[in-house]
Structure formats: C-alpha cells, structure tokens
Amino acid sequence: MALIVQKFGGTSVANLDCIRNVARCVKAEVNHGNQVVVVVSAMAGTTNQLVDWAREIGPMHDAREYDTIVATGEQVTVGLLAIALQNIGVDARSWLAWQIQVHTNEIHGAARIMDIDTNLIRERFACGQVPVVAGFQGISPKGRITTLGRGGSDTSAVALAAALAADRCDIYTDVDGVYTTDPRIAPKAHKLDRVTFEEMLEMASLGAKVLHTRSVAMAMRHNVNLQVRSSFSDAPGTFVVDEDSIVEQEKISGIAYSPDEAKITIQGLPDQPGIAASVFGKLAERQVNVDMIVQSASTDSKKTDITFSLGRVDLDKAVGVIEVNRDALGYSGIDSTENVTKISVVGMAMRSQPGVAKTMFETLAQKGINLQVISTSEIKISVLIASEYTELAVRSLHTAFGLDDE
Numbered sequence: 001m002a003l004i005v006q007k008f009g010g011t012s013v014a015n016l017d018c019i020r021n022v023a024r025c026v027k028a029e030v031n032h033g034n035q036v037v038v039v040v041s042a043m044a045g046t047t048n049q050l051v052d053w054a055r056e057i058g059p060m061h062d063a064r065e066y067d068t069i070v071a072t073g074e075q076v077t078v079g080l081l082a083i084a085l086q087n088i089g090v091d092a093r094s095w096l097a098w099q100i101q102v103h104t105n106e107i108h109g110a111a112r113i114m115d116i117d118t119n120l121i122r123e124r125f126a127c128g129q130v131p132v133v134a135g136f137q138g139i140s141p142k143g144r145i146t147t148l149g150r151g152g153s154d155t156s157a158v159a160l161a162a163a164l165a166a167d168r169c170d171i172y173t174d175v176d177g178v179y180t181t182d183p184r185i186a187p188k189a190h191k192l193d194r195v196t197f198e199e200m201l202e203m204a205s206l207g208a209k210v211l212h213t214r215s216v217a218m219a220m221r222h223n224v225n226l227q228v229r230s231s232f233s234d235a236p237g238t239f240v241v242d243e244d245s246i247v248e249q250e251k252i253s254g255i256a257y258s259p260d261e262a263k264i265t266i267q268g269l270p271d272q273p274g275i276a277a278s279v280f281g282k283l284a285e286r287q288v289n290v291d292m293i294v295q296s297a298s299t300d301s302k303k304t305d306i307t308f309s310l311g312r313v314d315l316d317k318a319v320g321v322i323e324v325n326r327d328a329l330g331y332s333g334i335d336s337t338e339n340v341t342k343i344s345v346v347g348m349a350m351r352s353q354p355g356v357a358k359t360m361f362e363t364l365a366q367k368g369i370n371l372q373v374i375s376t377s378e379i380k381i382s383v384l385i386a387s388e389y390t391e392l393a394v395r396s397l398h399t400a401f402g403l404d405d406e
C-alpha cells in the first residue's frame with residue numbers, strides 16, 4: 001500500500017462538475033489500495049476576487065485580516081469535495097489548517113510552514129477515511145490564520161507529503177506536465193518527461209507558475225517524489241527528479257517569463273565607494289527585494305547611473321524610499337516603468353555548453369528586441385525586455401534552442 005498526496009489546483013475544482021471529476025480521480029487511487037490525502041485550492045478565480053475585495057476596502061489593509069479573507073476559498077472546496085467523495089462511496093472528511101495544526105511563522109500573506117502535526121491524518125487513515133485538506137493556509141504562533149502566498153497550495157501538498165513521508169506527491173493541474181515553456185503562449189512547447197529539481201526551482205522562481213517555487217525547494221530538501229499531471233486526462237505527467245537520474249543533457253530545458261516586473265533607473269549618482277550599498281541598503285530596510293542590477297560606467301568618473309529590476313508590487317514603495325532619501329543619496333533624477341518582462345533560458349546543459357548566451361542575445365537582436373538588464377547564474381540567463389515583445393521573445397528563443405515540438 002502506497003501513501004499518496006494528491007493536490008488539485010483551482011482549474012481542477014473550478015465548478016461542481018470539475019469537483020465530481022476530482023472525486024472520481026481520488027476514488028481511482030483509493031481503489032488501487034492506496035492511502036490518500038487530498039489537498040485542494042480554491043475554485044479558479046475565487047482567490048483573485050477575495051484579494052480584490054481586501055484591496056478595495058482598504059488599500060493599506062492589515063495583513064492579518066487579508067489572510068482571514070483570502071483563506072476562505074479553500075474552506076468551500078474542501079467541504080464540496082468531501083461531499084462529492086461521500087456521494088460516490090468514499091469515506092472522506094474535510095480539514096482546515098487550524099484543525100490539522102499546520103504551523104507557520106507569523107509573516108501574514110507569505111507565511112512559511114514550520115511544522116505539521118500528522119497525528120490526526122494518521123488516525124483517519126486507520127479508520128479508512130480520506131482526509132481532504134485545505135491548501136494555502138496555516139496558523140501562526142498566535143493562533144491566527146495565515147496564508148502561504150499566491151499559488152501556495154502546492155507547498156501545502158509537498159509539506160504534507162514530506163511530513164507523512166509519502167511515496168508520491170501528485171500535483172494535478174490544467175496542463176499534463178511541465179512544458180519547455182508556458183504552452184498557453186507558445187503552442188510549440190512540448191512536455192518534459194523529467195526535469196531536475198534545480199531546473200524546476202529556477203523555472204518556477206523565474207515565472208513558470210505551474211509549481212510554487214517553495215514547493216520545489218521543499219521537495220528537493222525532503223526528497224519528495226513529485227509529479228505534475230493533469231486532472232483532465234490520464235496521460236503520464238512530468239517527474240521532478242534528482243540531477244543524478246538524468247544523464248548528460250544536450251538541450252536547455254526551458255524558457256520562463258515573468259510579467260510581474262518593474263524597473264527603476266537612478267541617474268547621476270555620485271560615483272564613489274559605498275553608493276550602491278546605501279541605495280540597496282535603504283531598499284532592504286523597507287523589505288524591497290531587488291533582482292537584476294546594472295551600473296553604467298561614468299565618462300568622467302564623477303557620476304553614474306544604476307538600473308535595477310524588482311517585483312511590480314514593490315515599485316511604488318521603492319520609488320518612495322528613493323525619493324525620501326534624495327538628499328542623502330545625491331542623485332539627479334529617477335525614472336521607473338512597469339512595462340518590462342523578464343525572459344529566462346534555463347538548463348543544466350549550460351554548465352557544459354558554451355554559447356548559450358550568444359544564441360540568446362543574437363536571437364533577440366534579430367527580432368529587434370533591446371536587452372535592458374542581463375543577469376546569469378550557473379544554469380540560467382535572464383534578460384529584461386519591453387513587455388510588448390514577450391510572446392515574440394519566448395517563441396523565437398524556443399525555436400532557436402531547438403525546443404519546438406515537431
């Protein structure tokens with residue numbers, strides 16, 4: 001008998017027919033003689049609506065109340081799925097984070113799971129019941145409801161799989177696996193049978209929202225056997241595996257894009273030691289995460305410009321911090337835009353193959369796409385470009401790196 005965690009995302013529970021379909025999928029796994037724990041998201045669109053309401057009633061709202069509101073979407077789907085399962089003869093019960101005891105830290109809106117009590121789930125297994133657990137939520141040390149950040153129910157599922165030492169964690173979604181790039185914008189994308197944890201971590205953090213970044217990090221740390229598959233077909237999914245289980249790769253694995261970016265340029269900063277430290281120090285004090293950075297060389301060694309990218313959500317805060325510190329920083333001007341997208345090429349193959357950057361830059365140049373900022377790591381190259389070129393860039397790079405499905 002295997003212990004399996006099945007997680008169903010928003011589109012898989014989008015309406016009552018979808019929920020009935022999920023119930024059949026769970027029943028099939030139970031009929032194989034397996035112990036099953038189910039984790040669900042809110043119905044597609046519900047969390048967006050809840051977030052909008054919280055923002056509308058108070059743009060500077062209290063994050064504790066934000067969590068109280070946005071965690072409710074999952075309460076509806078656990079109840080509905082438990083009933084759908086009972087209707088087809090599967091003994092099931094819904095559970096919320098405070099009942100199971102999913103302990104998180106106190107960072108409301110972006111909480112981290114610290115510990116999960118598995119006693120209750122194990123008791124229910126013992127009586128042959130299927131626990132249906134609300135994803136995305138936890139409880140803080142003070143006993144308040146927390147949420148894990150958008151897309152966080154993948155992390156709930158992986159954390160449960162790790163805590164229960166499950167044999168497998170299946171993430172069911174609306175695509176049948178991890179693709180070479182988002183199949184919604186590149187029709188020639190193809191499914192990967194396997195992808196390494198490292199690559200998946202990069203792809204997720206660079207915008208491929210098919211898996212929540214922290215779920216991949218957690219699966220990697222706890223060696224969780226993770227599969228991404230579709231709740232609408234029986235096709236085998238993509239397994240996320242250790243590097244050792246993939247022999248030498250020749251091609252890069254994928255192209256990711258993140259539209260949620262912004263860019264700031266600070267002009268005419270004094271070109272002297274410590275200036276970058278004070279700019280980024282002031283931003284860090286206000287919890288602004290900066291991503292890619294370039295500093296342009298000054299012609300007269302007296303003044304310099306610094307350009308950097310950051311999450312769109314932090315743009316207003318960051319501009320405010322820089323403007324408040326204008327006298328201390330001594331710059332002459334500031335320019336900012338939301339009209340940027342980060343495009344990244346990801347793959348282990350980069351370690352052994354020179355020329356990936358050349359192919360990437362040449363391909364974008366041939367399409368007349370200007371590179372505003374560049375950053376690299378061992379297995380990825382990212383560039384910031386104007387948002388209107390996103391689809392053109394993703395599709396051209398997909399072709400240039402030989403990833404198109406023939």
Ligand code: ADP
Pocket residue numbers: 008009010011012041151172173174175177178179180181182183184203207208209210211254
């Ligand atoms: P769920 O609601 O099931 O959690 P998400 O919308 O969070 O689903 O994630 C699935 C979506 O991720 C897909 O519909 C697809 O558009 C998008 N996506 C982005 N990049 C990729 C990729 N490389 N492979 C597969 N899907 C991707």
Ligand code: ASP
Pocket residue numbers: 009010041042047048073135136149150151152153154
């Ligand atoms: N319902 C939450 C969201 O929309 C969590 C999730 O779907 O993973 O972000």
Ligand code: MG
Pocket residue numbers: 009151154209210211212
């Ligand atoms: Mg998701």
